[in-house]
Amino acid sequence: MPRPVEGEYGTFYKGYIELTTGDEVVALLEHTYDEMAAWLSQLPEEKLHYAYAEGKWTIAQVLQHMIDTERVFAYRAMCIGRGELQALPGFDENSYAAAAPAAGRKLKGLTEELLTLRKASIILFRSLAKEQALQRIGMASGLPISVNALGFILAGHVLHHRNVLEARYLQG
Numbered sequence: 001m002p003r004p005v006e007g008e009y010g011t012f013y014k015g016y017i018e019l020t021t022g023d024e025v026v027a028l029l030e031h032t033y034d035e036m037a038a039w040l041s042q043l044p045e046e047k048l049h050y051a052y053a054e055g056k057w058t059i060a061q062v063l064q065h066m067i068d069t070e071r072v073f074a075y076r077a078m079c080i081g082r083g084e085l086q087a088l089p090g091f092d093e094n095s096y097a098a099a100a101p102a103a104g105r106k107l108k109g110l111t112e113e114l115l116t117l118r119k120a121s122i123i124l125f126r127s128l129a130k131e132q133a134l135q136r137i138g139m140a141s142g143l144p145i146s147v148n149a150l151g152f153i154l155a156g157h158v159l160h161h162r163n164v165l166e167a168r169y170l171q172g
Contacts, residue, residue, distance in 0.1 A: 001024070001025065002023045003017070003020075004146055008137065008144070008146035008149040009146065010141070013156075015156070016152070016153045016155075016157050017152045019156040019159040019160055020032075025129070025134065025151035026151075029121060029122045029151060029154065030122055032155045032159065033118045033122060036115065036118060036158055037115055039162055043107060043111075043165075043170075044170075047059055047169065047170065048060045048110075052168045060103065060107075060110060061100070061102040061103075062161055062169075064102040064110065065097055065100075066114055066157070066158060067113050068091075068097075069093070069154075070114065070121060071117060072091050073150050073153060073157070074121045074150075076088050076140045076150055077124060077125065077150040078128075080136050080140075080146075080147050081133035081134070082133070083136065085138075087138075087140070087142070089140075090140070090141035090142065091141075118154075121151075134147045134151075135147070135148060
C-alpha cells in the first residue's frame with residue numbers, strides 16, 4: 001500500500017508523515033526500528049533527567065511519551081484494522097506525562113520498553129497488511145484516520161522526537 005494521502009489523516013499528523021521515507025508501512029517500521037535502536041543506545045544516562053528549559057519535559061519524559069504514543073497509536077491501528085465502528089478517543093499527552101513515573105525510570109528500562117513496543121507494532125502491521133486492513137479508515141480524536149497512516153505516524157513521531165532531543169537536549 002502506498003504512502004498515506006490527505007484525507008487519510010488529520011493535518012496535525014502531516015509533519016510526522018513528511019519525516020518518513022518509502023511507500024510501504026511495514027518496511028518503514030522495520031527500518032525505523034533499527035535506526036531507533038542505534039540512536040537510543042547512544043543516549044547518555046547522565047542526561048536522562050535533563051530538561052533544556054523550565055517547564056519542558058526531561059529526556060525520560062520524552063521517552064515515556066514516545067512509549068505511551070506507540071501504545072495508543074498501535075491500539076488505534078488494531079481497532080480500526082479489525083473494523084471498529086466506534087470513534088476512538090484522543091489522549092492528552094501532558095496529563096499522561098504528568099501521571100507517568102518517568103522520574104524514577106532508568107534509560108535501559110525506557111529503551112527496552114520502547115523497542116519492545118515497536119517490535120509488537122511491526123508484528124501488528126504485518127498481520128494487518130496480510131489481512132488487507134491497512135486501507136481501513138476509522139475515527140480517532142474526532143478525525144478520520146487510516147490504519148496505513150497510523151503506521152507512518154508511528155514512524156514519524158519517533159523521528160520527530162529524536163530530532164527535538166538532538167537539537168535541544170543533546171547539544172554540547
